[in-house]
Amino acid sequence: MKQQVKVSLVGFLYIICLLLTVPQLTYAKEDVPAIGYSYKIIKPENQIGGAGYFDLRMTPAQQQTVEIELYNITDKELVVNLSVHSAKTNSNGVIEYGPTKLPVDPSLKYDIKDIAKVADKVTLAAKETKRVPVEITMPNERFDGSISGGIYLQKDETTEEKKAEKSAKGVVNKYAFIVGLLLSETDVxxxxxxxxxxxxxxxTNYRNAFLLNFSNTQPTYVEGMTVDTQIFKKGSNEVLYESKKENYRMAPNSSMTFPVHLNGESFVAGKYIGRILVTAGDKKWSWEEEFEVTKKDADKYNAEDVSLIQDRGINWKLILIVVASVLFLLIGSYFITRVFSKKMKKKNRKRKKVKKRTK
Structure with missing residues (x-):
């Protein structure tokens, strides 16, 4: 059954200080009223290079406090919410450093949210500048590679802003900063x-797709990755569906789910073969895996695919059955009423004749 749901879409426009990508301080003048504050990182002596994020050379069991400076641009008090998140990889080959529903990969030995701690909230008076401490405690064991993540900063909504958001129609823009945090101990x-x-x-997005999931099990980034996937019916060499994407990245110790879309087609229950080739520089990984789509899963996902619901459109067969049934009932009712009416007329005529004779 097709349902029309009125949705207020909340779009997160990230103004991001991410690894290797963004300058130290970023905001547009026209966004100042919405953002309400600016930030900059206070680089410590063990900062590597001049990046606009924390890239720190650490030692085992080291404890260190680094600082992020916040400045309230407005004439009113505001509250900034903070949280720490490990780096993850989404289905588009883009690395996420903020809050996300993506799962933590089992290969992740050191989650940065357990290593770096910040206050949940920081209150800034009008025009106030305040330094926020980030407490870092390194694992006792020495490690090669990187521990990667981000510190997420977002202005807390006031009661008035929440009310305005509820009454707003269409897209509601929210703004956030993410400060990258990269920790290493060696040059290996x-x-x-x-x-x-x-x-x-x-x-994916309410459309049928074969979902390929794989992991980068090492504490290092994968750059310039190409993913090429083909789907076959078991026992056939005909490619049913395929997808090839280039210039993907993967975060250290993260997994990604790569979709191969069915492009508006229905799932058909049966056994399939997936052939996958992933390349990054001179590295190459290939897998060939058999899997099965059950009738239960096929029916479930076909029912959820919005493109299939739209394609189904009007069920003319059902409409014809309903119309025919209604016509049958109307015609039947007409004949029954007519027959009943004739009988009533005959009875009335007989009664009239009997009355005349008795007179």
């Missing part, structure tokens, strides 16, 4: 290693 170059996890039927 760790080589990436990808491992296959699974391939299965599913949906």
């Amino acid at each position: 170059k760790v080589q990436p290693e990808l491992g296959f996890n699974k391939i299965e039927a599913g949906t």
Whole structure:
């Protein structure tokens, strides 16, 4: 059944200080009223290079406090919410440093949210500048590679802003900063290693897709990655569906789910073969895996695919059955009423004749 749901879409426009990408302080003048504050990092002596994020050379069991300076641009008090998140990889080959529903990969030995601690909230008076401490406690064991993540900063909404958001129509823009945090102890170059996890039927954005999941199990980034996937019916060499994407990245010790879309087609229950080739520089990984789409899963995901619901459109067969049934009932009612009416007329005539004779 097609349902029309009125949705207020909340779009997060990240103004991001991310690894290797953004200058130290970023905001547009026209966004100042919405953002309400600016930030900059206070670089310590163990900062590596001049990047606009924390890239720190650490030692085992080291404890260190680094600082982020916040400045309230407005004439009113405001509250900034803070949180720490490990780096993850989304299905578009883009690394996420903020809050996300993406799962933590089992290969992640040191989660940065357990290593770096910040206050949940910081209150800034009008025009106030305040330094926020980030407490870092390194693992006791020495490690090669990187521990990667981000510190997420977002202005807390006032009661008035929440009310305005509820009454707003269409897209509601929210703004946030993310300060990258990269921790290392050695110059040893760790080589990436990808491992296959699974391939299965599913949906992305309410559209059918085969979902390939694999992990980067090492504490290093994968750069310039190409993912090429083909789906076959078991026992056939005909490519049913395929997808190839280039210039993807993967965060250290993270997994990604790569979709192969069915482009508006329905899932058909049966056994399939997935052939996957992933390359990054001179590195190459390939897998060939058999998997099954059950009738239960096929029916479930086909029912959820909005493109299939739209394609189904009007069920003319059902409409014809309903119309025919209604016509049958109307015609039947007409004949029954007519027959009943004739009988009533005959009875009335007989009664009249009997009355005349008795007179």
